Amino acid sequence: MRMPVFRRTKRWLVLLSCLLLSSIILAACGENSPSILNTAGPVASNETFLFWVILIISSIVFVAVEGALVFSIVRYRERPGTPNPRQVHGNLTLEILWTAIPTLALFVVLFFTIRGLVQVSPDAEPADANKVTVTAIGHQWWWEFHYPQYNVTTADTLHVPAGTVIHVNLFTNNVIHSFWVPALTGKTDLIPGHNNTKWFIANSDDVGKTYTGLCAEYCGTQHANMRFEVQVDSTDGFQTWITSQKQQAVAPAAGSLAAQGEDIFKGAGACSGCHGIVGVNAQNFVDTSVVCNDSDPAHLSGQDCPVGPNLTHFGSRHLIAGGVLVNNKDQCDPNDPNLMQDCNLAKWLYDPGSIKPGNDMASSIAKGQLTNDQIKALVAYLESLN
Amino acid sequence: MATSTIGENVTAVRRRSFSESYIGEWLTTVDHKKIGLMYIVTGFFFFLVGGMEALLIRAQLARPNGQVLDPNTYNEVFTMHGTTMIFLFVIPVLAGFGNYIVPLMIGARDMAFPRMNAFGYWVMLFGGVFLQSSFLVGQAPNGGWFMYAPLSEMAAGCGHGFQCTTGMNADFWILGTTLLGISSISGSLNFVVTIFRLRAPGMSINRMPLFSWMILVMSFLLLFALPSLTVASVLLLLDRHAGTHFYQYANGGDPLLWQHLFWSFGHPEVYILILPAFGIISEVLPVFSRKPIFGYTFIAWSGVAIGFLSFTVWAHHMFAVGLPAIAQAFFATSTTLIAIPTAVKIFNWIATVVGGKISFKVPMLFALGFIAMFLIGGLNGAALAVVPFDYQITDSYFVVAHIHYVLFGGTALGIFAGLYYWFPKFSGKVLNERLGQVHFWLTLIGLNLTFFPMHLLGILGMPRRVYTFPDSLGWNELNLLASIGAFIIGISVLVFLWNVVTTLKNAEKASTDPWDAFTLEWDTSSPPKKYNFLEIPIVRSRRPFYDKKYPENADWKSPLSVH
């Protein structure tokens, strides 16, 4: 009776340790993961440092307690002829001891917790003359980024200069979202009516890298597909980017395919109902966190408060469709016969509802509602907007 | 009471015809044992429902870009998985154990309010049917078991650009959980009064078995925590249908109000789910170690301490909502404090085993598995209290790992320990040992295979409540492992069901006391007669049945024991 149990315990232990090992190896394979262990800035480093602290303490406790448990199971198993055990009811000294020890350990952890809490809190934001302020606006289900210092609005990709303090205002006028870039900073929620802020710094030697950002609070049907990325630029590169983004949209050459696309875009009840392009149907970039500050239905459509992202520099973006698709421009030559298969933008325009079921664009564009010719023209126009 | 008139006999005869039919007997019963069994069977049925929902979730997430469920269905399924497991499996099954066992343990003939007891069960059953029926009309709750406003709102301005819950989905959840709340309140009141008023002579409160202690603490927690949920739900219902604006910031409300109200129910709730499992473990470990529980007083009062502290920790679910740093420090501290009594319990359980004569019957296997797994749930829970680290892993799969180590590795293993332990009491037959061992090892392997990789997924940045994930982020293998583990757990449950069916059908009648147990419920026939005890026993120590069986070693004779 008792032997099989113990042989199995050993087998189980072997299995479990294989599992642990293999999962760690597998985890190492996930190089592209937005892992919290590959940090790229001081805020995330602070947070991850605490992971190692708690990991070490928990590992010690784990080994000690599970060890004690396994030892006593083995040592005190019933064997033939074991006498009845002494009926021990308790021991006050022991009780005090094992109340005090975890208390001590937990207070060590608490010390690190509160120290870390102070280091990363919004109040600890360092002074920086070059500080860049960004308003991160959570939509269902995509991210919009407005730079109030430069009056520039973009979507899906947050450009930040390396080595500079980035101050983020978190705004939503719909449901609750949460801003999370594991490599740079932990989460803070975007809550209607709450002016949450956070800050982070991207290491200066990480210029050119991109980091995945995610919405971390359940926000409806497409919560899973509400990603963005943070692109770390050099200070000069960032200024160049800002300068180009401040321009009005490029006007297509008259008579070109792109010009046809612009006409489709501007058509009554077409794309321009939800999207703005500066120089075409919008005068300026708008900060939707200011103009859409209440959820009055009248504000939620039209030019004042566009429902969809601003497309002025669409062609220069790396991601489209709320971070779900890569803007693979090189596959988007309108004359390419495989356009509908290869170009993500064409696929998106053809059937947004299959790529991201339930999104607002799918309620305006049914599958196949746009003809292939219209899609070609729109692709030509949008990809030309650098 | 003492006299019986002829008129009374006549009514009794008339009523007998109604309650004698098989169905009528169950429909009209007010016997705590029958009601307890109905709770357990119903709860287990909903465990299968919730388990199916879990398997759907894991099937969808087994591979990147899964196509098993569409996003909306997935959101309904994960919402209902959480709601079902918490409100329709764990609470009813624990209430069922409490109903069946507590009156027997404390030497009572029934619960204090037998009809209210029956009422509580039926409300629970209808509430569960009501909640699950939402799938039939295709409007199952889809806002998560936490039902955050404003996503669960039906507000003006909802629609283009602001998608909230326009269907009846959230109403099913609000009304369903309110029904279940009514059930829990009536059950809890009943437990409190029963435990305070109906103990056998000599059974002072500090001689009461620890399971009864934990049921008592659980009942108080339910009584004080549920009103908060009811208030939150009613306000949401008014927002949705009566034009109020409690959670709508555009009209002067505040979405955070929901979170505060919900979690000030939700955190005591977590302890409501685990404390009775602590109680079961504290009954099983001594019996199979042949020793009294170590540090009775500390285990009982640490349960009470957990009960009190559990009302002060709710905002640790909300570290990311942007509370002031000082508030976050407060909740980090209270969360640290609540870990201390939990640690004390674990040490006492291990000390109970030390020096014992351990027999590895299936209930004991589950109890030991409980300690091993619950420790992991405690440690990763302590990690979540480290606020800056919590910013990184809250709402990621790490939290999913934590809650499942606590609620599956903890509560569910505790419930299985209790089922194997008390099954002979319920049915007179002992569940098959061999099948029980298979069940245990499959469960243990399955649960570690499912939930351990989730820690790593969280660290690799996978958020919770996502219906799909791209294949480029390195989450594929771990998700596949988790899904395989989930199906192993599924198989283990089938083994358990097979065990129950074959045991009931084929096994021979066991003795009334197959485990040589210590507490009063074993001092009755199996299953007990309607009136439980022919003569109400007199209690002189914490192990009355042990005293009766081993009078020469009785606890009340021992200088070592407090009796």
Place this chain on the structure above:
Amino acid sequence: MSQEQQDQEQIQVQDAAAEEEEEGRAASLPASSNASTAANTPASEQTEDEPRVLKKRVKRKGRLVNVDEVLPRPSFWPVVLALALALFCFGFIWNKYVLFLGLALFVVAAIGWVLERR
């Protein structure tokens, strides 16, 4: 087992007086004297009535009664009341007539519950 059989069974019932008597008996055993004083809080409320205790002490410690006298009888009102609540909720979702049916049934069940002889 059938109701008939159960009705045959006689169980020993201790009313409050019998419990007090029990306490008196236990107190005569030296080993458990502290046990009985620590315990029995429910019964001790009545010990203030000293003369009664003395009188009851000579009484028999329990008496045999019929099961139905001590245990509550089955009742279908709990399930009806619960059903009424559920109908109310179903009515809220689906149909206001069901809602009113639930309300009506709730009133009926509550009255029935109160009026039923126990």
